[in-house]
Amino acid sequence: MIQDSTRLGLSPLYRLQWEESQQRFVMLYPEGMVELNGPAAEILKLCDGTRSFSDMVGTLETAFDTQGLRSDIEELVQAALDHGWITILS
Amino acid sequence: MAGLPSYPNGSPRWLLAELTYRCPLQCPYCSNPVDYAMHQNELSTEEWCRVLSEARALGAVQLGLSGGEPLIRQDLSALVLHARELGYYTNLITSGYGLTAERIADLKSSGLDHIQISIQAPEKTLNDTLAGTESFEQKKKVARLIKAQGYPMVLCVVIHRQNIHLMSDILAMATELGADYLELANTQYYGWAHLNRDQLMPTREQFETAEVIAQAYKEKVKGQMKIYYVVPDYYEDRPKPCMNGWGTTFLTVAPDGLALPCHEARILPGLDCPNVRDFSIREIWEESPAFKHFRHFDWMEEPCKSCPEKIKDFGGCRCQAYLLTGNLNATDPVCSKSPLHHTVEEAIHLAEQDRVSGSPKPLIFRNSLNSKTLG
Numbered sequence: 001m002i003q004d005s006t007r008l009g010l011s012p013l014y015r016l017q018w019e020e021s022q023q024r025f026v027m028l029y030p031e032g033m034v035e036l037n038g039p040a041a042e043i044l045k046l047c048d049g050t051r052s053f054s055d056m057v058g059t060l061e062t063a064f065d066t067q068g069l070r071s072d073i074e075e076l077v078q079a080a081l082d083h084g085w086i087t088i089l090s
Numbered sequence: 091m092a093g094l095p096s097y098p099n100g101s102p103r104w105l106l107a108e109l110t111y112r113c114p115l116q117c118p119y120c121s122n123p124v125d126y127a128m129h130q131n132e133l134s135t136e137e138w139c140r141v142l143s144e145a146r147a148l149g150a151v152q153l154g155l156s157g158g159e160p161l162i163r164q165d166l167s168a169l170v171l172h173a174r175e176l177g178y179y180t181n182l183i184t185s186g187y188g189l190t191a192e193r194i195a196d197l198k199s200s201g202l203d204h205i206q207i208s209i210q211a212p213e214k215t216l217n218d219t220l221a222g223t224e225s226f227e228q229k230k231k232v233a234r235l236i237k238a239q240g241y242p243m244v245l246c247v248v249i250h251r252q253n254i255h256l257m258s259d260i261l262a263m264a265t266e267l268g269a270d271y272l273e274l275a276n277t278q279y280y281g282w283a284h285l286n287r288d289q290l291m292p293t294r295e296q297f298e299t300a301e302v303i304a305q306a307y308k309e310k311v312k313g314q315m316k317i318y319y320v321v322p323d324y325y326e327d328r329p330k331p332c333m334n335g336w337g338t339t340f341l342t343v344a345p346d347g348l349a350l351p352c353h354e355a356r357i358l359p360g361l362d363c364p365n366v367r368d369f370s371i372r373e374i375w376e377e378s379p380a381f382k383h384f385r386h387f388d389w390m391e392e393p394c395k396s397c398p399e400k401i402k403d404f405g406g407c408r409c410q411a412y413l414l415t416g417n418l419n420a421t422d423p424v425c426s427k428s429p430l431h432h433t434v435e436e437a438i439h440l441a442e443q444d445r446v447s448g449s450p451k452p453l454i455f456r457n458s459l460n461s462k463t464l465g
Binding site: 026032 | 179270
């Protein structure tokens with residue numbers, strides 16, 4: 001379960017990277033790649049092990065100057081967890 | 091009215107760098123060309139670095155370092171370092187044979203992202219027989235060394251009639267070795283595997299039994315081990331999509347610099363694949379006749395030509411069509427709509443005859459002597 005204090009990080013095999021030729025972020029892993037849309041990339045960039053989930057939400061709401069993003073962010077984070085792209089660190 | 095379907099186009103995403111055809115093992119299902127011994131003029135370190143740079147500039151991001159056995163190249167770490175600096179995700183695809191703790195540490199410090207090793211069978215005698223070299227204990231040791239260095243354990247086992255009955259043991263071995271990923275690759279019949287098809291192809295019943303075991307295990311270890319199951323397409327109704335579209339995603343560079351839209355394409359007559367020694371990767375990808383050859387639907391014959399599924403499977407595998415029918419423009423005979431589908435059924439029948447004969451043909455091992463004789 002994702003809670004306010006949950007800290008998230010990329011899974012050991014995964015790398016988030018800007019691809020100039022595709023003009024988008026991609027998630028790279030053994031012999032595979034996921035092409036990310038803008039919002040997904042912004043969320044996953046913040047999964048760097050340094051901040052809590054509530055900090056992530058705050059940072060994104062400030063960055064996009066929008067309130068009420070929590071459930072959208074939680075949905076994507078949960079999907080990323082299910083895919084194994086990210087892990088719960090604590 | 092809808093327009094004509096358009097063939098996908100794109101820049102390379104995947105670069106398979108076959109660094110060498112040399113290999114200490116002799117697996118009879120090797121996908122390298124049977125005549126590999128005639129193509130020994132390997133690219134130099136500088137030439138490989140140029141290939142990596144040029145392909146990266148076009149958009150390639152996944153890099154497979156393969157062979158033969160890529161560990162034989164003394165410049166492997168230098169190539170990894172260059173690739174990693176360019177931003178590739180670097181995958182080393184190796185037998186693991188000869189890998190030491192020092193070499194793994196060296197590759198890791200050069201930026202290698204992941205190591206996939208292969209084991210032939212879950213027990214020593216069969217593993218060593220199939221590999222043509224005593225290697226079982228060493229491979230298991232290497233699997234543990236890879237884990238110890240903080241790499242995920244990505245294990246590949248090629249499945250065929252000689253080991254398919256051991257599926258449960260294969261899965262148990264993967265767990266024992268702490269595999270994070272397990273690729274169960276049913277043999278695809280190209281190269282040496284095509285030569286040994288009668289001795290390697292399982293029966294439908296064998297493959298269905300093994301698949302049930304593998305799928306059940308996949309559920310059981312969900313969350314701990316990811317299992318990829320590569321289906322044996324001789325038992326499918328529809329062919330696999332040719333390389334995700336010819337010359338749309340994949341680029342292979344063979345040890346001698348030949349640039350191929352698929353790593354088997356060297357066998358296709360008249361394709362005349364370009365060499366990276368003569369052309370830039372951009373010229374090869376965008377302008378070479380070989381890369382443009384099937385990058386459209388116009389070459390197709392019936393039933394592909396008017397088939398709505400052509401946009402999904404691109405007529406199936408060109409190399410398989412050629413190997414089974416002698417015509418590289420034919421519908422992949424795996425397709426049940428193919429007028430030559432019986433060639434697949436005959437292949438299955440021949441394998442079954444070999445199995446029940448009581449005196450199966452000996453396996454032809456992949457080595458230089460056999461390559462020079464048969465190539």
